[in-house]
Amino acid sequence: MQNSNKTPGVSRRQLLIGGASLLGSFTFAGPTLAWAKDFEDTPLHQRFMRLSQLLVNHRLNEGVGLRIAAFAAQKHADLSGMIGQIVEIAEQRDATEVEQFFDAIPEGELRDLAYWVIAAWYSGASSAAADAEPFTYEHALTYQTTLDIVPIPSFGLSGPNGWSRPPAPLMPVPRF
Amino acid sequence: MSMSIRTLTRVLAATACLAAPLPLFASAPAPGDAGTPDSTLARGAYLATASDCTACHTVPGGQPMAGGLKIESPVGEIFSTNITPSTSAGIGDYSEAEFSEALRHGIRADGANLYPAMPYTAYTHLSDADIHALYVYFMQGVEPVDEPAPETQLPFPMNLRFAMKAWNLLFLDDTQIEDDPRRSAEWNRGRYLAEGPAHCGTCHTPRGFLMQEKDGEAMAGAQVGPWYAPNITPDLADGIGSWSHYELFTYLKTGKLDQAQAAGSMAEAISHSFQHLSDADLRAIAIYIESLPAIGSTANADGKVEASAAHDQNRFSHGEASEALASFRGDGYAEGLKGDSRGAQIYSANCASCHQPDGSGTADGYYPRLYENGVLGDDNASNLLATILYGVDRETEAGGHVFMPPFGEQSNAFNSLENDEIAALANYLLGHFGETDEAGKAVLEVTPEDVQVIRDGGPGSPLVMLARIGMGVGALVVVLLVGYWLIRRRRRF
Amino acid sequence: MTQTASAEVVIVGTGVVGVVVAEQLLDAGISVVMLEAGPRVTRAEIVENFRNLPLGIKGSASSSYPPKPWAPHPMPRTGNPDEDYLQLDGPDAYAQTYIRYAGGSTWHWAGTCWRLTPDDMRLNSRYGVGRDWAFDYETLDPYYNLAEYKLGICGPADPALQWPPRPRSKPYPMPHLPFSPGEEKFTRVVKDALGYTNLPVAQARNSGTPYDERPACCGNNNCVPVCPIGAKYDAATSLKRLEEKGATILSNAVVHRIETGEGNRIEAVHYYDPERQSHRVTGKHFVIACNAIETPKLLLMSADSRNPNGLANSSDQVGRNMMDHPQMGLTLTLDEPYWLGQGPVVNSGIMETSQGDFRAEHAGAYFRMNNFARNRYETFNALKTGKVGRALDEEIRRRTACTVNVVAAHEILPDPNNRLTLSSRKDWLGLPKPHVYYDVGDYTRRSADVYSMPIARRIAEAMGAIDVKEPTQFAQSKHLMGSTIMGNDPANSVVDTDCRAYDHDNLFLPGGGAMASTACGNSTITMVALAFKAAEALVSQAKGA
Structure with a gap:
């Protein structure tokens, strides 16, 4: 769980690799800066990972990102453009952490997308609904915030009867 | 005969x-x-x-x-x-x-x-x-x-x-066995126990065709039914030369190290025998075992580990924490069992709860890690398959009652896995936690037929059949000779 | 219609009651065929079903068990009566989560095993309410012991921690599980502030040892909906062993009719297979062990010319007296961490509040701090605050650590108007869906007003709660009881003291439906005790016949 260096690509999700429903070329509404051109040519999921990394400053699993991106692409016709806009805001502020640029994301579609991306990584699902799309369970970040003391249900933290050790303090949040 | x-x-x-x-x-x-x-x-x-x-x-x-x-x-x-x-x-x-x-x-x-x-x-x-x-x-x-x-x-x-x-x-x-005066009292005691009552060579020494322990290959590893009693000579690459004295002592006392856990007959031996011996006797056995001629790729003809053998690869050194969850998580169980994710899906459903999704086991080591583990890193898959099919049951004062359920046809099987399921699982495990080549591919591959052999109790011996054939041929020869002699006798007269 | 199977005893249902009866019969040398409406599944599959659920629905007990079309069971309610299986009516919804799978609902139970107390069994003679059981606690005690050893129930040895508060006739097979630090804190708080004792709950979970050759509990905190390692007892773990002892177990076999014959004895049962073909199964004795919705539904569906009101129903009580443990669950926010989620999902409880003279006026209640890890309940709440980054991490962690679910589970009295009938809506096989009218009644409502909720608030205060969310309505605990009620008088009871139907001497109906009172504690252990008692009578009867 902590170490996810081998995540084979999701071959089933052909959607992302040259799928017809994806945008073939990504054009931005905004000014064409040098960095944007580079960004423009990378596959959608890599760009989505770039966005995710800016919004969620933790180790993120690429395979899970692929699933979230594929789902988002189905919901937003201009996902790529939206990603570009949010990333641009972050870059304009030289931001490496979400706190440094989140307030600058305009309310409405973009901010909703940002919140949705964060929620997808933390909850591992596309929403709180019963029929939400599951993206991950083991990699859902909500569990990482408490994994020093609370197991991810169905993955106990110790051998038998090992849960009466003194608990961790409330803060800080463990690193993940 | x-x-x-x-x-x-x-x-x-x-x-x-x-x-x-x-x-x-x-x-x-x-x-x-x-x-x-x-x-x-x-x-x-x-x-x-x-x-x-x-x-x-x-x-x-x-x-x-x-x-x-x-x-x-x-x-x-x-x-x-x-x-x-x-x-x-x-x-x-x-x-x-x-x-x-x-x-x-x-x-x-x-x-x-x-x-x-x-x-x-x-x-x-x-x-x-x-x-x-x-x-x-x-x-x-x-x-x-x-x-x-x-x-x-x-x-x-x-x-x-x-x-x-x-x-x-x-x-x-x-x-x-006469005491060797050049050696310490502890070493002599260790030899007496190891060669006598504890009868280590019975399992760990390879056998010849007539099933006698092979001279000159003491403790170099042998098949014991579905399990494999590994090389416990001091060879750095093929034996337990990488273990410290304290580790070997601890293993005998508890059956458990981070890199090795006793199962099968060895679990029985630890539970019933070794854990009850005195610390002094366990140390003595360890001293003796560590002094055996090393047999393996880092040993020279004299049974000594080469001074130049800077060796960091052995059956306890392979693999790392890793997982393939994204290849099936969210698709549904039936879907996950298809195609490339099959082994990973079977692992998640049957093993990950205890051994954790990335194979790192629990922090207290009660459920062992699967990488840098002698079972996964060996060049013989018997122990891996036997552990899956038969589980682990080992009870020591120091370690409590350690129990892994079996996955064969037992009535308490966690899940009765088929040969092809176990093969897929084993290949997933070996690919992630076993020895791999430069391309990252597992060195060892398991087939469903391999699983069946372990399910049957291990490789059988052709001795019975050959003995019968031998006797049949012998009897036939005798009959022919007698017949020839009788005919010749008649001819004479 | 084909004759497919036959045995001396035909058991319908492979839940905990069915498998316990089956094993007693097999050990006595009596042949058994078991019919299960739903599928036989592996633990591996269910564990993965759970893990694949989106976070928002992971708290739903039955969602990891998608029903087969021919064996529908209650799933999270849509509100559309054509989609929902249970047709519910009345001021309180009798929502349930039982599943029709081989192994039954113990797949997803919490494993809680509170025995009844002697007073629980004499509500009428002691308090003038409800019904007395047809026998006393002493009679049931040896069967409770059998249940504890069969299921592998762990519990405290300390005489001061016993429930019922009296010396045991036999020790628990395993010592009780340890408390987590949060539970230790809760125990201290309720003792110091309110004088209550938070007892370690007797639970069907392997404590520190591989009892019954199943692993020991290691705190996966996933008991509901499925123990990923089988440390919690569930009836599915018995199935292979039963087959080795000679049982025939047919799954995907939906019994839809019980056939009577001469002398109104049961001759056969009929089941549909997934192709809607009907099959007839004969035997000498019959056990319907489908618990308190499916059993009365089947009895009513089997109405024939001899039994126009449904089988076993000359008392007109089949389907009546539906009972459960109405519960109120409070969510508390505390200013210090309790860290729920370490250990099993239910590990302790305050039972003394279920007993007392007040039961002449209102229901008792038992209180427990539910030990489910809070991430799934709090994550979306935290996200809704709009926090991001470090603030979000801290918010999730704080809520997970500092919110607590305290549940008050109440008893309820048998009311003939709380009733199961056959709906006119049909399921996939064309069989009537069950319809249940339910009203928890004043006896229980008064308890919430004057007793249980005031206590709950005092507990919350003692814990230092900075926020308390109280429900406005009772939820159900999903403990089915009452609908084939036991009594000494056939005029007002369906079964006798051995759970034998008064109307058909070779028909046994052990399970929750036979329970004459609910008390406050979960019903399974009492159901299993009744199963042992019924099996004993059935073995005698089968051998004597």
Whole structure:
């Protein structure tokens, strides 16, 4: 769980690799800066990972990102453009952490997308609904915030009867 | 015309092999206290523990030493005998000389030979004093049980016990072990225990075609039914040369290190025998084992590990924490079982709860990590497959009752996995946690047929068939010769 | 219609009651065929079903068990009566989560095993309400012992921690599981502030040892909906063993009719297979062990000319007296961490509040701090605050550590108007869906007003709660009881003291439906005790016949 260096690509999700429903070329509404051109040519999921990394400053699993991106692409016709806009805001502020640029994301579609991306990584699902799309369970970040003391249900933290050790303090949040 | 069953190949039944507590002194004081009758009895009990008599002579949950345990050997089923002092069903009538003959030479009181499933080739090294103490223990410290054990009926020609006489002539070295004055008292004690009561070579030394332990290959590793007793010589690459002395001591005492956990027959040996020996005796055994000639790729012809062998690769050094969750998580179980994610899906559903999704086990090591683990990193998949099929059951004072459920056809199987499922799972495990080549591909590959072999109790021996063929050919030759001689005689007249 | 199977005893249902009865019969040398409406599944599959659920629905007990079309069971309610299986009516919804799978609902139970107390069994003679049981606690005690050893129930040895508060006739097979630090804190708080004792709950979970050759509990905290390692007892673990002992177990076999014959004895049962073909199964004795919705539904569906009101129903009580443990669950926010989620999901409880003279006026209640890890309940709440980054991490962690679910589970009295009938809506096989009218009644409502909720608030205060969310309505505990009620008088009871139907002497109906009172504690252990008692009578009867 902590170490996810081998995540084979999701071959089933052909959607992302040259799928017809994806945008073939990504054009931005905004000014064409040098960095944007580079960004423009990378596959959608890599760009989505770039966005995710800016919004969620933790180790993120690429395979899970692929699933979230594929789902988002189905919901937003201009996902790529939206990603570009949010990333641009972050870059304009030289931001490496979400706190440094989140307030600058305009309310409405973009901010909703940002919140949705964060929620997808933390909850591992596309929403709180019963029929939400599951993206991950083991990699859902909500569990990482408490994994020093609370197991991810169905993955106990110790051998038998090992849960009466003194608990961790409330803060800080463990690193993940 | 030699046939023998030497290997202790026991297919572990689904029932947990609870350590039947030895009567009287299960963790007796260390031997060396001579003299009083009480202490002889205690010493005998301790030696019986060290020799692990109970592992074969007590059915799990049954009366101690009453026999009846079915031992699957490559040549057939052998039932252990009743060695309680019952005069009707056990050895109550044995004199000490007869007791000694059985232990040292494999000869019953009625003169018949024992099969070397009874490791008399090791017990032959027991001293007179120890034989005496064992005798006292078995006659006075064990409850007589008047129920006879089932008779062993091996297939022809293995049932011709007298053939063991020839085998013994060839292979039984019944010399007493003399202390080596150049070595420490501890080393000598360790050798006595390892070669005698603890009979390590019985499992760990490879055997020849006639199933005798091979000279010059002591402890270099051997198949024991579905399990593999690995190389425990000090070779850095192929043995346990990478272990510290304290690790080997700890392993004998608890059956558990981060990189190695005892299962199968070794779990039984730890639970019933090693964990009850004194710390001094365990240290002595460790000292002796560490002094054995190294056999493997870092050893030279003299059995020494090459000074230049800077070796960091061994069966305990492979793999790393890793997982393939994204290839199936969210798709549904049936979907996950298809295609490339099959092994990963089976792992998640059956193994990850305890061994964790990335194979790192729990922080307290109760559920072991799967990378840098001797079972996954070995070049023989027997232990991996046997662990999956038969589970682990090991109970020590230090480590508690360690239990992994089986995945075979047992009624308590967590899930009865098919051969192809186990093969897919094993290949997933070997790919992630085993030895891989430069391309990242597992060096070892498991097929469903490999799984079936382990399910069947391990590779069988062709000895029975070959012996029969041999005898048939021999008989035919005799008939032809006699016939030729008769014809020639007639022709003369 | 084909004759497919036959045995001396036919058991319908492979839940905990069915498998316990089956094993007693098999051990006595009596042949058994078991019919299960739903599928036989592996633990591996269910564990993965759970893990694949989106976070928002992971708290739903039955969602990891998608029903087969031919064996529908209650799933999270849509409100559309054509989609929902249970047709519910009345001021309180009798929502349930039982599943029709081989192994039954113990797949997803919490494993809680509170025995009844002697007073629980004499409500009428002691308090003038409800019904007395047809026998006393002493009679049931040996069967409770059998249940504890069969299921592997761990519990405290300390005489001061016993429930019922009296010396045991036999020790628990395993010592109780340890408390987590949060539970230790809760125990201290309720003792110091309110004088209550938070007892370690007797639970069907392997404590520190592989009892019954199943692993020991290691705190996966997933008991509901499925124990990923089988440390919690569930009836599915018995199935292979039963087959080795000679049982025939047919799954995907939906019994839809019980056939009577001469003397109104049961001759056969009929089941549909997934192709809607009907099959007839004969035997000498019959056990319907489908618990308190499916059993009365089947009895009513089997109405024939001899039994126009449904089988076993000359008392007109079949389907009546539906009972459960109405519960109120409070969510507390505390200013210090309790860290729920360490250990099993229910590990302790305050039972003394279920007993007392007040039961002449209102229901008793038992209180427990539910030990489910809070991430799934709090994550979306935290996200809704709009926090991001470090603030979000801290918010999730704080809520997970500092919110607590305290549940008050109440008893309820049997009311003939709380009733199961056959709906006119049909399921996939064309069989009537069950319809249940339910009203928890004043006896229980008064308890919430004057007793249980005031206590709950005092507990919350003692814990230092900075926020308390109280429900406005009772939820159900999903413990089915009452609908084939036991009594000494056939005029007002369906079964006798051995759970034998008064109307058909070779028909046994052990399970929750036979329970004459609910008390406050979960019903399974009492159901299993009744199963042992019924099996004993059935073995005698089968051998004597």
